[in-house]
Amino acid sequence: MTDLWQDAMDHAVSAARGAGQVVREALLEDRMVMVKSSSVDLVTQTDQKVEQLIIQSVKEKFPTHRFIGEESVAAGEPCVLSDEPTWIIDPIDGTTNFVHRFPFVAVSIGFSVNKQRAEPAGRASGPGQQRAGPAGPGQQLSRASGPSQRAGPAAEPLLAFLQVEFGVVYSCLEDKMFTARRGRGSFCNGDPLQVSEQKAIQQSIIATEFGSDRDPEVVDKIFSSLRNILCIPVHGIRSAGTAAINMCLVASGCVEAYYEIGMHVWDLAAASLIVSEAGGVLMDVEGGPFDLMSRRVIAANNRTIAERISGEIQAYAPARDDAAAPGADP
Ligand SMILES: O=P(O)(O)O[C@H]1[C@H](O)[C@@H](O)[C@H](O)[C@H](O)[C@@H]1O
Numbered sequence: 001m002t003d004l005w006q007d008a009m010d011h012a013v014s015a016a017r018g019a020g021q022v023v024r025e026a027l028l029e030d031r032m033v034m035v036k037s038s039s040v041d042l043v044t045q046t047d048q049k050v051e052q053l054i055i056q057s058v059k060e061k062f063p064t065h066r067f068i069g070e071e072s073v074a075a076g077e078p079c080v081l082s083d084e085p086t087w088i089i090d091p092i093d094g095t096t097n098f099v100h101r102f103p104f105v106a107v108s109i110g111f112s113v114n115k116q117r118a119e120p121a122g123r124a125s126g127p128g129q130q131r132a133g134p135a136g137p138g139q140q141l142s143r144a145s146g147p148s149q150r151a152g153p154a155a156e157p158l159l160a161f162l163q164v165e166f167g168v169v170y171s172c173l174e175d176k177m178f179t180a181r182r183g184r185g186s187f188c189n190g191d192p193l194q195v196s197e198q199k200a201i202q203q204s205i206i207a208t209e210f211g212s213d214r215d216p217e218v219v220d221k222i223f224s225s226l227r228n229i230l231c232i233p234v235h236g237i238r239s240a241g242t243a244a245i246n247m248c249l250v251a252s253g254c255v256e257a258y259y260e261i262g263m264h265v266w267d268l269a270a271a272s273l274i275v276s277e278a279g280g281v282l283m284d285v286e287g288g289p290f291d292l293m294s295r296r297v298i299a300a301n302n303r304t305i306a307e308r309i310s311g312e313i314q315a316y317a318p319a320r321d322d323a324a325a326p327g328a329d330p
């Protein structure tokens with residue numbers, strides 16, 4: 001039987017690897033740093049250049065396919081998922097790390113077709129069961145120099161989920177290519193991945209991020225959740241500075257879970273499949289089904305730990321990624 005998407009996945013791996021080379025080379029030069037939704041939501045010309053390189057390379061091979069790219073959406077493109085083949089691209093996940101040369105920077109490429117409708121709300125996604133402001137010419141904030149110097153959820157009871165067919169996350173400073181194809185497992189540089197077998201959250205490491213919203217009320221919720229989880233107690237809390245790499249650490253069994261509220265579909269699409277194909281669980285922060293467009297996620301090695309984390313999170317609902325889409329529920 002013809003495998004419709006293997007050619008596309010092979011292209012994604014090649015494009016991510018090529019983009020990683022561009023990122024590594026850019027680290028050796030001065031980088032123009034701009035801002036998006038806040039003064040700490042950074043973007044560089046490399047983010048924009050890498051995204052366009054990936055999109056143009058895909059358009060040459062697959063001219064009818066659609067795109068959701070972080071920097072294209074920031075420049076005003078719609079963030080809409082349909083049944084059409086759609087490439088979901090974060091050209092640099094970990095831009096703040098990139099600006100500071102903190103060595104965790106990823107290129108993330110997810111691919112979705114045929115939106116799936118989830119089970120009735122209340123069930124987490126299980127292994128292999130993946131259910132489901134504009135930066136134009138942003139103002140220049142500062143120049144990050146090279147090495148020598150320094151720079152909620154659709155209201156309807158059934159949530160529409162993506163059919164993520166494959167995911168590619170390239171941690172380009174570690175040279176680790178994380179890949180997953182629906183129903184065929186997850187890999188890092190070709191070696192199979194398996195989530196941690198740890199059952200006790202008290203013997204776990206939990207990853208999270210602090211995002212780029214500095215509203216004191218949001219920060220209070222973030223720290224309240226962090227305090228609750230730290231005091232379970234857990235062995236530790238970690239932040240790689242990139243959602244995609246945090247989730248690949250879950251898939252690799254290095255941390256038991258990752259949660260966050262505020263990241264976006266392009267941070268999650270590829271890595272969500274990498275987690276589920278490594279035997280992990282994806283869930284909404286309030287325990288319901290994972291919804292890629294909700295900007296909320298718990299990715300864990302098992303449901304027990306995911307539910308415990310859900311019970312400790314002070315949840316809130318940022319504007320959905322598809323909130324501006326025609327007919328979308330806010
Ligand atoms: O902007 P990039 O692509 O670097 O993505 C990161 C977000 O910026 C953070 O807010 C968020 O907390 C995550 O770290 C996410 O990976």
Ligand SMILES: [Mg+2]
Binds near residue numbers: 090092094243
């Ligand atoms: Mg990102």
Ligand SMILES: [Mg+2]
Binds near residue numbers: 070090091092093095
């Ligand atoms: Mg990014």
